[in-house]
Amino acid sequence: MFFQPISYISNFFGWLLSPLFNFIKRILRPFIKWILRQTTGLCELQRTCYCEPSGAPRILGIEYSLKKSKSVQVHTLLQFLDLAAREKRFTSVGSAKIIHNTVETICFIKKIHLDAHQPFTKLFGECVSIIWTLKQLLHDLENIRTTGYDSSNMEHEKKLLELWNLLMPMKELECRVSNLWKDIGFQGDDPKTDFRGMGLLGLENLHFFAKNYPEVALQVLSHSNHPIHGYSFAIVGINLTHLAYNLWKDGTAKSHIYNICCHQLQVPGPTLLHFHRFYCYLFIEFDKLWMAEKPATIMEFGRIRSKFENEIRLLLSYPNCLFKLNIPVEHV
Incomplete structure (x- = not known):
C-alpha cells in the first residue's frame, strides 16, 4: 500500500507523456526524413530495405512508410493494390505484373534509378507481395468464416x-x-x-x-x-x-x-x-x-x-x- 501512490503518479505521467511523445514524433518525422534523405541520398523505403533485417522488421517498416506517406500518388497506388487484393488478383500468374508495375511506380515517384538500385527493386517487391497477399488471404478467411455450415451440402x-x-x-x-x-x-x-x-x-x-x-x-x-x-x-x-x-x-x-x-x-x-x-x-x-x-x-x-x-x-x-x-x- 505504501508504494501505491507512487505507482499512480508514475502511471499518470506515463499516460500524459505518451501522447506528447507521439505528437512530437509526428511533427519531427518529415524533418528527420528530409535530413536522412539529404545525408544518405536514399529515401525512407530504400533505407528500410537496406538497413532492416529480413522478415517482420523490414516488411513492417515498408508498410508503415507507405501508410504514412503524404504523396497523393503513393496513396493512389495503395488503393489500387487494396483493390487487387479484394479482387484476388495476387495469383501465381497475376502477381508478377502487379509487383513489377508497383516497383516501377514507386521508383518514379521517389526518383530512384532502377539501374543503380537493383537490390531495392527485389527487396521492395518481395515486401509488397507479402503485404498484399496477406490482405488477399484475409478476404478469403472472411469468406470462409461467413459461410455457414450447411447440412445439405x-x-x-x-x-x-x-x-x-x-x-x-x-x-x-x-x-x-x-x-x-x-x-x-x-x-x-x-x-x-x-x-x-x-x-x-x-x-x-x-x-x-x-x-x-x-x-x-x-x-x-x-x-x-x-x-x-x-x-x-x-x-x-x-x-x-x-x-x-x-x-x-x-x-x-x-x-x-x-x-x-x-x-x-x-x-x-x-x-x-x-x-x-x-x-x-x-x-x-x-x-x-x-x-x-x-x-x-x-x-x-x-x-x-x-x-x-x-x-x-x-x-x-x-x-x-x-x-x-x-x-x-x-x-x-
Whole structure:
C-alpha cells in the first residue's frame, strides 16, 4: 500500500507523456526524413530495405512508410493494390505484373534509378507481395468464416464425418445426429449449431488439426476428457479459431506471418496453410496452459482464455516473433 501512490503518479505521467511523445514524433518525422534523405541520398523505403533485417522488421517498416506517406500518388497506388487484393488478383500468374508495375511506380515517384538500385527493386517487391497477399488471404478467411455450415451440402457433411473418424477411429458414429458428438466436445446432438460463430472456418481448422497432426490431436483430446480438469475439445477449438482470426485480422500476428514467409522463402506470401498451422500452434499451447493451470471447473475457462490471449499478444508484439510447432514428425 505504501508504494501505491507512487505507482499512480508514475502511471499518470506515463499516460500524459505518451501522447506528447507521439505528437512530437509526428511533427519531427518529415524533418528527420528530409535530413536522412539529404545525408544518405536514399529515401525512407530504400533505407528500410537496406538497413532492416529480413522478415517482420523490414516488411513492417515498408508498410508503415507507405501508410504514412503524404504523396497523393503513393496513396493512389495503395488503393489500387487494396483493390487487387479484394479482387484476388495476387495469383501465381497475376502477381508478377502487379509487383513489377508497383516497383516501377514507386521508383518514379521517389526518383530512384532502377539501374543503380537493383537490390531495392527485389527487396521492395518481395515486401509488397507479402503485404498484399496477406490482405488477399484475409478476404478469403472472411469468406470462409461467413459461410455457414450447411447440412445439405455433401462437402460440409463429409468433412464433419471425417473429423469424427479422425478423432474417434475406434468408435462408429451410428447416426448423423447423435449424443456421441459430445465425446469430442460439441455441445449438443448436432455439431452444425456450434459452427454458427465462426462458420465453416471452425470446421476447417478442427479438421486440419486432426488430419495433419493426428497423434497430437488425439493427445489433446485425451487431455480434454480429463475427469477433473477436462474441457470441451471442439468448442474450445472453435473459440481458438475466433482468437486466431482476430489476431490475423487486427494485425497483431503480422510479426509471425511476415517472419514465417521469409523464413520459409514463401513468396508471394502467406497462404491458408499458414493460418491453419498458426491455429494448431494456438490449440497445442492452450492445452499446455490449461493442463498446467489444472482448473477445478470449466467455469475458469474465461480466466485461462484471457491469460492465454494476453501471453500470445505479448509474444507477437516482438518483431522477431516466430511460432513453430514443436512436433517430432510433421505430416504437412
